[in-house]
Amino acid sequence: MFQLGKTIISEEIIENDFVCNLNACKGQCCIDGEAGAPVENDETEILVDIFDKVKPFLRKEGVEVIEAQGAFVKGEDGEWETPLINGSECAYTIFSEKGIAKCGIEEAYNQGKINWKKPISCHMYPVRVKEYTELTAVNYHKWEICDAACALGEELQVPIYKFVKEALVRKFGEQWYNELEEVAKEHLK
Secondary structure: OEEEOOEEEOOHHHHOEOOOOHHHHOOHHHOOOOOOOEOOHHHHHHHHHHHHHHHHHOOHHHHHHHHHHOOOEEOOOOOEEOOEEOOOEEOOEEEOOOOOEEEHHHHHHHOOOOOOOOOHHHHHOOEEEEEOOOOEEEEEOOOHHHHHHHHHHHHHOOEHHHHOHHHHHHHHOHHHHHHHHHHHHHHOO
16 A cells, blocks of 8 residues: 555555456446445536436436436445446446447437536446545455456556546546556556
8 A cells, every 4th residue: 555645545556457348248347236336425416417418328227216216325335326227237327239238427428418427436447435534545446247357458568547547537636646657657666
């Protein structure tokens, strides 16, 4: 672990490689798991505000769940998360013609309908952030469904922190990311 400002960062995001391999995993992270995607407090209002614009991109089942439960729900851990369809896939999940799970929010963003890409937890994956009173922990979340992403990242030699650069900059800022790059260079010597 090392510290940058008020963040404590696991070396694993520097030492491990990762590039999503959707052809292999089919977007399983949107479907598997016991909870929805984590949603930050300031993202809850965004989900409510964008729902009408995102709704045309979603599947009927997802719309029904969101209309019944809300754009976000409180999880068993007391934190906000996206609602699930039948306790399984995220309500915002859509599928490509090839059967790959994708984010309906991101699709609306890609089509220029909204200016918010998706929850930061999804954008940063496999990096997970946990807020504490004084510090924020930045860790690697290893999940076997991402083994193909680890293999592809290793093949392409893309460390996790580089794969999620855009999301890390979105969360912590350009200066923070530049400092992370410097730490990574030193760490890998």
